[in-house]
Amino acid sequence: xxxxxxxxxxxxxxxxxxxxxxxxxxxxxxxxxxxxxxxxxxxxxxxxxxxxxxxxxxxxxxxxxxxxxxxxxxxxxxxxxxxxxxxxxxxxxxxxxxxxxxxxxxxxxxxxxxxxxxxxxxxxxxxxxxxxxxxxx
Numbered sequence: 001x002x003x004x005x006x007x008x009x010x011x012x013x014x015x016x017x018x019x020x021x022x023x024x025x026x027x028x029x030x031x032x033x034x035x036x037x038x039x040x041x042x043x044x045x046x047x048x049x050x051x052x053x054x055x056x057x058x059x060x061x062x063x064x065x066x067x068x069x070x071x072x073x074x075x076x077x078x079x080x081x082x083x084x085x086x087x088x089x090x091x092x093x094x095x096x097x098x099x100x101x102x103x104x105x106x107x108x109x110x111x112x113x114x115x116x117x118x119x120x121x122x123x124x125x126x127x128x129x130x131x132x133x134x135x136x137x
Contacts, residue, residue, distance in 0.1 A: 061120040065112075072108050076101070 079101055086097045115121055 058120075061115075065115060065121065068108065068111070072105070075104070 083097060083101075086092055087094070112121075
């Protein structure tokens with residue numbers, strides 16, 4: 001039972017320290033209401049225009065595809081290092097060694113083909129492609 005008292009005291013201290021810091025900060029901070037304090041911070045510049053700016057989704061698609069294939073690379077390098085040792089040991093069959101990685105790469109290639117077909121990897125369109133999109137029924 002003594003251990004639970006120590007855990008409870010630690011939890012209480014873990015809650016009281018942040019609450020105490022927020023209370024002291026609230027009491028000591030200067031309170032000068034100004035309209036400039038409520039404005040959006042723009043590096044000292046006066047904000048202009050609407051805050052809702054529409055971004056091209058293509059930037060996010062390229063970033064997501066980069067992350068997917070970056071993670072693939074991160075997983076392929078350690079596997080390649082272990083692969084050589086596994087082949088030399090003859091403890092496991094070639095299918096057990098290659099199977100999971102071939103499946104993984106196949107799934108990623110299917111995803112890349114789908115993204116390619118949807119135009120996610122196409123950064124800019126030629127005038128002919130733009131024209132053909134407008135002429136579709």
